[in-house]
Amino acid sequence: MLPLELKDVCFAVNGRNIIDCVSVQIGAGPRTIILGANGAGKSVLMRLCHGLLQPTAGEIKWRGGNGNRRSRQAMVFQRPVMLRRSALANVVYGLKLAGFAAGECDLRARDVLEAVGLERQADRPARILSGGEQQRLALARAWALGPEVLFLDEPTANLDPGAARDVESIIAAIHATGTKIIMTTHNLGQARRLGDEILFLSQGRLVERAPVERFFRAPAAAEAAAFIKDELPWQ
Ligand SMILES: Nc1ncnc2c1ncn2[C@@H]1O[C@H](COP(=O)(O)OP(=O)(O)O)[C@@H](O)[C@H]1O
Ligand SMILES: [Mg+2]
Numbered sequence: 155m156l157p158l159e160l161k162d163v164c165f166a167v168n169g170r171n172i173i174d175c176v177s178v179q180i181g182a183g184p185r186t187i188i189l190g191a192n193g194a195g196k197s198v199l200m201r202l203c204h205g206l207l208q209p210t211a212g213e214i215k216w217r218g219g220n221g222n223r224r225s226r227q228a229m230v231f232q233r234p235v236m237l238r239r240s241a242l243a244n245v246v247y248g249l250k251l252a253g254f255a256a257g258e259c260d261l262r263a264r265d266v267l268e269a270v271g272l273e274r275q276a277d278r279p280a281r282i283l284s285g286g287e288q289q290r291l292a293l294a295r296a297w298a299l300g301p302e303v304l305f306l307d308e309p310t311a312n313l314d315p316g317a318a319r320d321v322e323s324i325i326a327a328i329h330a331t332g333t334k335i336i337m338t339t340h341n342l343g344q345a346r347r348l349g350d351e352i353l354f355l356s357q358g359r360l361v362e363r364a365p366v367e368r369f370f371r372a373p374a375a376a377e378a379a380a381f382i383k384d385e386l387p388w389q
Contacts, residue, residue, distance in 0.1 A: 246260060285313055310344065
């Protein structure tokens with residue numbers, strides 16, 4: 155169902171463009187990082203792409219696929235929302251909603267819990283898991299669906315460095331199974347570690363798109379250069 159194409163997409167609230175005329179085509183394959191300072195519009199842009207918000211101007215088109223796109227894309231948020239059930243039941247619930255056969259759900263859920271290192275927590279209430287475990291569970295819930303595209307909105311922003319690294323390696327593993335990754339972050343190290351290409355957002359505008367290596371070596375947009383300098387002042 156890729157590429158995903160945005161044409162002159164705006165999202166205005168009270169007359170102010172939070173997303174300001176963004177046009178871009180996002181292809182299958184590379185891990186795409188939406189980078190920018192707090193308030194740049196990353197979360198809003200991602201919600202627009204995932205279909206949780208509708209553009210107030212412009213259009214968003216998915217090409218290919220069978221039109222049943224919501225079942226083929228998943229999203230993980232900064233703060234995972236867990237049902238008052240076991241970790242396993244949280245994953246099974248998502249699978250059932252997505253229409254997986256009842257007999258298949260349990261096995262699939264256990265497999266994916268193992269893949270994120272939560273097999274021993276499977277029967278514990280999801281809400282007593284640590285922040286890092288809950289985020290791994292959120293990734294498991296998304297991964298279980300076998301999405302073509304996974305949207306991740308600052309998935310490690312609330313985690314300590316160890317838990318963040320675990321989440322990063324799970325994201326790499328999900329990508330290795332063929333899922334397209336589109337992730338927001340304001341963390342330059344993470345963008346470098348996980349990204350293939352950068353979309354740099356500043357005040358709702360897409361000011362630069364570049365391969366990761368080139369972006370950090372020689373950012374073309376003044377806003378991008380200033381952001382890198384602020385975040386990595388020793389470079
Ligand atoms: N539903 C909304 N109504 C009004 N303003 C919003 C809404 N959502 C986000 N904003 C504003 O839009 C800007 C971009 O927000 P956001 O996408 O959350 O930024 P980021 O994720 O890059 O930190 C911010 O100024 C924020 O306050
Ligand atoms: Mg955000």
